[in-house]
Amino acid sequence: MKPIMLIAPYKNMYELAKEIAEKYEDVEVRLGHLDKALEVAINAANNGVEVFISRGGTVLSLENGNINCPVIEIPVTPYDILKAIHKAKSYGSNICVIGFDNVIGGVENLAPILDINIMTYLVKSEKDAIEHLHSVLKSKKIDVLLGGTVAEKLAKEHGIPTVFLETSSNTLDYCINEARKILDIKRKEREKTEQFKAILDYINEGIIAVNENGEITTYNHAAERITGVAKNSSMGKKVTEVINNSKLIEVMEQNMPQFGQLQKFGDTLALTNRVPIKVNGEVVGAVATFEDVTKIQEYEQKIRATLMKKGHIAKYTFTSILGRSKAILETKEKGLKYAQTESTILIIGDSGTGKEMFAQSIHLASSRSKGPFVAVNCAAIPENLLESELFGYEGGAFTGARKEGKSGLFTLAHGGTILLDEIAETPIELQARLLRVLQEREVRPIGSEKVIPVDVRVIAATNKSLREEIDSGKFRRDLYYRLNILKLYVPNLQERKADIGLLSHYFLKKSCSKLMKSLEISKEAFELLEHYSWPGNIRELENAMESLAILCDQVITKENILEILDDYDFQCFRGDKPLINIKKELILNTLKQCGGNRTAAAKELGISRTQLWRYLKSF
Structure with a gap:
């Protein structure tokens, strides 16, 4: 049936109304008077009619007949x-x-x-x-x-x-248009109701609302799940009869909201918010929203997992740190012990020794291994941005800030570990805020009044002497003592000479596999590698092996080593002979073997005539 029905109480109106209704797709006309009209209306309402139009006693009959549909009365003008x-x-x-x-x-x-x-x-x-x-x-x-x-x-x-x-045709036409307006309003209201119902039924939070008498008027599926009480046994009852520890009536009486309250529902602990409902300033009810605390924790873990996918994740373990030397084995053992604690760690070591690898290994060996690992290079971020990166900011906190604001790295590291690399480069003004975070375990974003609690393990790393930085006024003494609870010194490559061979072969194999080639290191070349002091430590050794893998074929010779170390500090070689003497001896012997032919000697050495000339001139 069509959604609008005009019930004409007499035939002339019926004929006139039918003629008018032809221009509308949603209007149906029936003949019916008083009680007979009520029978027609009841049947029509059960079959989809939403608005009725009629006149006189027929209107009264429909209104008294409880058809639960609006009735437009045709006026007699x-x-x-x-x-x-x-x-x-x-x-x-x-x-x-x-x-x-x-x-x-x-x-x-x-x-x-x-x-x-x-x-x-x-x-x-x-x-x-x-x-x-x-x-x-x-x-x-x-x-x-x-x-x-x-x-x-x-x-x-x-x-x-x-x-x-x-009744005139104009009056009938007017009434039909009024009915169509009501139909449109009804449909919009129904859409809103269905939308509201869908939100209530599928939102994860439990929602209970009461009227001014404290009787339950709204009770969604999540409320059933969290409270363990069915909706059909709750609606219309006093809220305190259903939820004995409810404070909704208290909220109405005091006209004060309550936020972040913990509430027990049987064995379930929920986080609850309660607010009064007001109309024209008068309290007419109250509503509570609540969520299972365990669910909140699950969501938080998912958020953390998402952050880890974005790069806030550790990938190195203690087994990733190669070496058989006593120095590195003792350092790994100490790091593993530190991982079992929650204390702040200060990692000290020269550039390129692998301080971040140790930080990641400690994180993955700790109880925080499932949380994020956030690494911050304090020297790589401009001073004017470091504070906002670490602590975040509210939208519009400063010129150029994102409208929606930004979470700080401490917040992103919640539940995990944050590495403050090159901590000595932190501006002295910012060190006071870092100290407060370490003391209070909470951060305040720039431009915000809110304080955010953070559960973070802090590891700091530096290649400088912080005591010297303190003496020169560049580092706060109180921050140093906060960081230096557990100290971990990472030995440089000069202190772990026994590991040079193992590391050289590992890095060479790694580079060769990418190039799909195989190389060996000659005995003489290996001796040179062991005698070099490697001021850039493991990073320098890895880069050297990559260069050799690209430049050499089959066997890496002594000459190849000298070639790639050409631009390095000659005094970096240990032993009796510095690099300059080794090079001089090698070049002169080769030149002698070639009968003084510089072209042949340069070819044998794998260098150009110009380079050979430059070397000879320097000798």
Whole structure:
């Protein structure tokens, strides 16, 4: 059925309404009067009709029939009444107007104005009218009856002329448009209701709302799950009967919200917020939202996992740190012990010794291994940005800040470990804030009034002497003592000479596998590698092996080593002979073997004639 139904109480209206309804796709017209109209309406309402239109007693019949649909009443306008009276006067001046109050109320006031006698009879029901009006019509002089269907019926029985109180086409058209407006409003309200219901039913938070009497009016699926109490046994009841520790009534009485409250529902612990509901400043109810604490923790873990996927993750373990020397084995053992604690660690070591590898290994060997690992190079971030990177900021906190704000690295490291590499490069002004974070375990984003608690293991690393930095006024003494709870010294390559061979072969194999080639290191070349002091430590050794893998074929010779170390500090070689003497001896011997032929000697050495000339000149 169409969503709008006009029930015409008489045939003329039915015909007129059908003609008008043809221009509307959503209007259906039926003929029905009083109780018969109610039967039609009940059936129609059960089959999709949402708005009804009718007139007079039929409207009253529909409204009293509990059809739960809006009913538009077709009005009888003053023009309709005057037009009918004018027609009735042609039958005489004694006019009896019969009808329901919503149609003919106040008609008798027109009598003195129009110089006629008007008797009105207000009908309550068709049966009532027929029973009482028979005697009235017989005893009184009445020239004409004016009204609707009831008047027409009585007039026929008593042989009295009748004038029908007609409704104009304009009025019908107006009522249809009003019905269509109501239909549109109903549909929009239904959409909002369904949307609200969907939100309530599928949101993870439990929601319970009460009216001003403390009776439950809203109770969603999540509330059922968290409280363990079914919705159908809760709606309409006092909230304290369902949730004995509810504070919603207290919130209404005090007109004060409550946020972040812990509340027990059986064995479930929930985080609850409660706020009063106000209309025009008056408290008319209250609503509580609550979520299972274990679920919140699960979501937090998922967020942390997402952050780890974005790069905040450690990948090196203690087994990744290669070496058989006593120095490195003792350092690894100490680092493993430190991993079992929550204390702050200060890692000290020369550049290129692998301080971050130790930090990552400690993280992965600790109870925080499933949390994020956030590494910050304090020297790589400009001073004016380091504070906002570490602590985050509120939207619009400073010129150029993101509108939505940004989380700081300490916040991102929550539940895990943060590495503050090159801590000595931190501006002295920022060191006070770092000290507070270490003391209070909380951060305040730039431009924010909120303090965010953080659960973070702090590891700091430096290749400088912090005591010297303190003496020169570049580092705070109190921050140093906060960082230097557990100290881990990472030995340089000069202190772990026994590991040079192992590391050389490892890095060479790694580079060769990328190039799909195989290389060996000659005995003489290996001796040179062992005698070099490697000021750049492991990083320098790895780079050297990569260069050799690219430049050499089959065997790495002594000459190859000298070539790649050409630009390095000659005094970096240990032993009796510095590099300059080794080079001189090698070049002169080769030149002698080639009979003084510089072109042949340069070719044998794997260098250009220009390089050979430069070397000879320096000797």
